[in-house]
Amino acid sequence: xxxxxxxxxxxxxxxxxxxxxxxxxxxxxxxxxxxxxxxxxxxxxxxxxxxxxxxxxxxxxxxxxxxxxxxxxxxxxxxxxxxxxxxxxxxxxxxxxxxxxxxxxxxxxxxxxxxxxxxxxxxxxxxxxxxxxxxxxxxxxxxxxxxxxxxxxxxxxxxxxxxxxxxxxxxxxxxxxxxxxxxxxxxxxxxxxxxxxxxxxxxxxxxxxxxxxxxxxxxxxxxxxxxxxxxxxxxxxxxxxxxxxxxxxxxxxxxxxxxxxxxxxxxxxxxxxxxxxxxxxxxxxxxxxxxxxxxxxxxxxxxxxxxxxxxxxxxxxxxxxxxxxxxxxxxxxxxxxxxxxxxxxxxxxxxxxxxxxxxxxxxxxxxxxxxxxxxxxxxxxxxxxxxxxxxxxxxxxxxxxxxxxxxxxxxxxxxxxxxxxxxxxxxxxxxxxxxxxxxxxxxxxxxxxxxxxxxxxxxxxxxxxxxxxxxxxxxxxxxxxxxxxxxxxxxxxxxxxxxxxxxxxxxxxxxxxxxxxxxxxxxxxxxxxxxxxxxxxxxxxxxxxxxxxxxxxxxxxxxxxxxxxxxxxxxxxxxxxxxxxxxxxxxxxxxxxxxxxxxxxxxxxxxxxxxxxxxxxxxxxxxxxxxxxxxxxxxxxxxxxxxxxxxxxxxxxxxxxxxxxxxxxxxxxxxxxxxxxxxxxxxxxxxxxxxxxxxxxxxxxxxxxxxxxxxxxxxxxxxxxxxxxxxxxxxxxxxxxxxxxxxxxxxxxxxxxxxxxxxxxxxxxxxx
Numbered sequence: 232x233x234x235x236x237x238x239x240x241x242x243x244x245x246x247x248x249x250x251x252x253x254x255x256x257x258x259x260x261x262x263x264x265x266x267x268x269x270x271x272x273x274x275x276x277x278x279x280x281x282x283x284x285x286x287x288x289x290x291x292x293x294x295x296x297x298x299x300x301x302x303x304x305x306x307x308x309x310x311x312x313x314x315x316x317x318x319x320x321x322x323x324x325x326x327x328x329x330x331x332x333x334x335x336x337x338x339x340x341x342x343x344x345x346x347x348x349x350x351x352x353x354x355x356x357x358x359x360x361x362x363x364x365x366x367x368x369x370x371x372x373x374x375x376x377x378x379x380x381x382x383x384x385x386x387x388x389x390x391x392x393x394x395x396x397x398x399x400x401x402x403x404x405x406x407x408x409x410x411x412x413x414x415x416x417x418x419x420x421x422x423x424x425x426x427x428x429x430x431x432x433x434x435x436x437x438x439x440x441x442x443x444x445x446x447x448x449x450x451x452x453x454x455x456x457x458x459x460x461x462x463x464x465x466x467x468x469x470x471x472x473x474x475x476x477x478x479x480x481x482x483x484x485x486x487x488x489x490x491x492x493x494x495x496x497x498x499x500x501x502x503x504x505x506x507x508x509x510x511x512x513x514x515x516x517x518x519x520x521x522x523x524x525x526x527x528x529x530x531x532x533x534x535x536x537x538x539x540x541x542x543x544x545x546x547x548x549x550x551x552x553x554x555x556x557x558x559x560x561x562x563x564x565x566x567x568x569x570x571x572x573x574x575x576x577x578x579x580x581x582x583x584x585x586x587x588x589x590x591x592x593x594x595x596x597x598x599x600x601x602x603x604x605x606x607x608x609x610x611x612x613x614x615x616x617x618x619x620x621x622x623x624x625x626x627x628x629x630x631x632x633x634x635x636x637x638x639x640x641x642x643x644x645x646x647x648x649x650x651x652x653x654x655x656x657x658x659x660x661x662x663x664x665x666x667x668x669x670x671x672x673x674x675x676x677x678x679x680x681x682x683x684x685x686x687x688x689x690x691x692x693x694x695x696x697x698x699x700x701x702x703x704x705x706x707x708x709x710x711x712x713x714x715x716x717x718x719x720x721x722x723x724x725x726x727x728x729x730x731x732x733x734x735x736x737x738x739x740x741x742x743x744x745x746x747x748x749x750x751x752x753x754x755x756x757x758x759x760x761x762x763x764x765x766x767x768x769x770x771x772x773x774x775x776x777x778x779x780x781x782x783x784x785x786x787x788x789x790x791x792x793x794x795x796x797x798x799x800x801x802x803x804x805x806x807x808x809x810x811x812x813x814x815x816x817x818x819x820x821x822x823x824x825x826x827x828x829x830x831x832x833x834x835x836x837x838x839x840x841x842x843x844x845x846x847x848x849x850x851x852x853x854x855x856x857x858x859x860x861x862x863x864x865x866x867x868x869x870x871x872x873x874x875x876x877x878x879x880x881x882x883x884x885x886x887x888x889x890x891x892x893x894x895x896x897x898x899x900x901x902x903x904x905x906x907x908x909x910x911x912x913x914x915x916x917x918x919x920x921x922x923x924x925x926x927x928x929x930x931x932x933x934x935x936x937x938x939x940x941x942x943x944x945x946x947x948x949x950x951x952x953x954x955x956x957x958x959x960x961x962x963x964x965x966x967x968x969x970x971x972x973x974x975x976x977x978x979x980x981x982x983x984x985x986x987x988x989x990x991x992x993x994x995x996x997x998x999x
Contacts, residue, residue, distance in 0.1 A: 239268040239275075246278055253873060254841055255285040273303045280312060289319050307336035311349060319477070323356050330356075331363060343370060358433040361390045372410055381407045381414050388420060389430035400424050462657045463612065467583025468556050474549035476522055513543040521553075530560040548574035552584055564591045576765045582611045586657060589649060598645040599636075605652035606633055606684055612656055613683045616665045626767070627730040628682045634727045655683070698725075702734055711742055729755050733771070740778070749778050753785065765792045781812060794832070803829050803842045810849070823853045844873050851883070860887050875907055878920050889928055901937050909944070917941040932958055932970055936977060943981050952983050963996070972996050 246261035262279035269275065276299040283292035293316040300309040310333035317326035334349035347370060353363040368383035384407035392400035404421040408414065420430055461469065517540035524533035534557035541550055551573035558567035571588050574580040585608035592601035610629040614622035639645060658664060668683055698721035705714035718735050725731060732755045739748035756771035772789040775782060786809045793802035806829035813822035826846050833842035847870045854863035864887045870880050881904040888897035908917045921938040928934055935958045942951035959974040975993045979986055 235268055239265050239272070242268070243275060243278075246275075246282070250278070250282060251876065252841075252844075253285075255282045258282040259286060271298075271302045273299060273306070276302065277306075277309065280309075284312070284316070289316055292316060293320075305336060305339075307333045307340065307342075307345070307349075310336065311345075314349070314352060318356070321476075327353050327356050327360065331360075334363070334366065338366075338370075343374065346370065354433070358386075359390055361387065361394075364390065364433065377411050378414075381411045381417050385417055385420050385430070386433035388424065389432055392424055392430050393432060397424055397427075400430070459659050460662070462659060462661055463608075464556070464583045464586050464657060467552055467580045470579055471549040471553040471556070472522065472525060474547070475518055475553060478518060478545075478547070478549075514540050514545050517543065518545070525553075525557070530557050533557055534561055534563070548577040548580050552577075552580040555584065555587055559587055559591060564594055567591050582608055582615075582656075585611065586653075589652070593646075593649050598642055598649065599639070602636055602639075602645040602648045603633065605649050606636060608656060609652050609684055610682070612661070612665060613669075616662050616669065625682050629684060630730055631725055631728045632682065632684050634725060637727070699731060699734060702738075706738060706741070711738060714738055715742075727758075729758055729767070732758075736774075745778055749775055749782070752778075756785075756788065760788070760792060768792045769798075776808075783809065783812060786812070799832060800842070803832050803846075806832065807846065807849075814849075814853070819853050819857055823850055826850045826853070844870065847873070860890055863887060864891070878904075878916070882920070882924060885924060885934075886927060889931060889933075894933060898933050901933065905937065905941065914941065914944045918945060918947075930961075932962065932974075936974070939977065948981060948983065951981060952978055959992075968996050 242261050242265035246258045246265065249255070249258035249261055259279060259282035262275050262282060265275040266272065266279065276295055280292050280295040280299060283289075283295060293313065296309050296312045296316065300306070300313060303309065310329045314326045314330035314333060317323075317329060330349045330352040334346045334353070337343075337346035337349060347367065350363045350367050350370075353360050354367070357363075364383050364386045368380050368387055371377075371380035371383060384403055388400040388403040388407075391397075391403060401421065401424050404417055404424060407417040408421065411417065423430055460466070517536045520536040521533050521540065524530075524536060534554060537550060537554045537557065541554065551570045555567045555570035555574070558564070558570060568588060568591055571584040571591075575584040575588070577584075585604050589601045589604035589608060592598075592604060606629065610626055610633075613629075614625045617625065636645075636648075655661075655664070655668075665683065698717060702714050702717045702721070705711075705717060715735070715738050718731060718738060721728075721731055722735075732751060736748045736751035736755065739745075739751060752771045752775050756768045756775070759765075759768040759771065769789060769792040772785050772792060775785040776789065779785065786805060790802050790805045790809065793805055806825055810822045810825035810829065813819075813825060826849055830843060830846045830850070833846060847866055851863050851866040851870065854860075854866060864884065867880055867883050867887065870877070871884060874880060881900060884900045885897045888894070888900060904920070905917050908914065908920075918938070918941045921934060921941055925931070925934050925938060935954055939951040939954040939958075942948070942954065955974045955978045959971045959978075962968075962970040962974065972993065975989055975996065978989050979993070983989065
């Protein structure tokens, strides 16, 4: 049963508006709402596919485009998008089929260039695709591109000959020589065919290696058994290689628009300015070699190429983890440890990096350090297989175990811990194994879960936990002094147990000793950060900021922790809060510098698109306050690109250009915005906009002429003539006869009733 047309149309309009603002999350939600009313509407499906593609939800976008192709099988755009998305997945077979179908449909619509583009996509993925080569040869011939046609005919002949049809190959080459008799390559190929020599098979065109590398990565990652999941190290390794392949895919993309959208600079080191093209090219080449070498098992070569990519500016935890992994495989243990430290705090690679570091430290004979890495890894793994709330409890219960381990010098016991954790985690289907162990350890009284490390090491954990329970009981009874005494007593046998320090900080707050609490939380957050516990450090730093909003050092550390964890939106929000503090302190230079850093972070592909617009507006506001009009103009131009329908931004651009004496640029901005409004049927809005502009610049001929033109478009001829007449008189008084002549000509172009009078005035001005 079809849905309501009015609800569908409203949702579509909301989606279009959000898409125009590049708020793709909102656009996707609106298009889904429209599809709830009309599930198979082609336009809604196509727009939803685009929104999901822009959000980077490629798997979901593929499903939508497949549905779109089913509803409108004659539309080539859907098949073209399907081909592109299959390429990103490394699914070459389906990408080839979809691209070929798109090309055929484009040809039916007589869109030859688009058809050629998709056939070229096919031969890029499969240079031995006979049908695509044949189509290209024929189309090139018909469009007069003789050289390209002959090249394709030679490729067709090669495929025919190698498939056992030399006679057809002979005919194909003879035809090629008929359209280009002097082509030496075709003549040589024909001689080889007639002489019974095999032609070389067609080679893949240069460039576009992303899909091929992704296919190789996918093949490498295929489990031997369908239901098997890899161990944490290989899991992180596969994730890292896939991320590197996606980077390669994006860097290979020839579309500058796609590069801007995906924020490629976010994966490169530097101050945020665009890197030189040569650096991107070097990274592209090295990454391609990394994937190629690694999929062939050439780990040493892959490591060297990845090291060079990092030297040329590649900066991503996936690169550091993969390099660490490769260095371990090639026995470069010191180098491996250095690389792994760069990604040990990242949620996607922390567990794998800890386990690899433990393996390396065991090889180096540093058993205490190795045991600490292994227990940290077990803490991450153990807390990841339970609910978030239980995970927090488990992480805290690991602290006294880790503290006790720091004072353990029994080498045999430490080696046993390392081996036990290795056996527990470095195995296929490790999550199922941990869940089974956890079920066996479930407390009979239904209390909080125990850490799995309890089965590996003995420590004073139970003593610390009992002490914390007594502290909580005393605090609930409002016996704060006794609670504090109990907490400090517990510190004598667990001085580095951080949850206990947090408890003391909470007690200090209840005693109204806020500065002391801030100091306690800050020191504890630093300790968590050193341990690589970014989540706990972040939580405490937020607490410090809540207690002391003006603590700039805490805000800076919070940003560092959020960035290390890959929480881009949270880091951007923290940067904005820090910049706002500087703004309120009237430190405008520091505020703008902070916003600039936040803007670079907002260019990352996983950041909310609205951040960039919001930050640019704040930067522009600061530039205006500092009377730095040139810088403000540059920022407003960026905002206009992102939000072309914002009249206030256009107002600023015209105003700033006029203030800077750049009349031509002001005229261009006016013309662009008025044209935009005309295109969208908003001529009345143009009149309102120009009226407001003239209030601020009453003597600007550019604005008055534009207003007169706007009046004329909405049928207000008398008002248009009146404005131009007054402007002409004023210009004559100022001795600007040329300007007055231009105004009279504009009046005459409007064909007013008294045109003869203005003809006479024009003659006088031109004659005088």
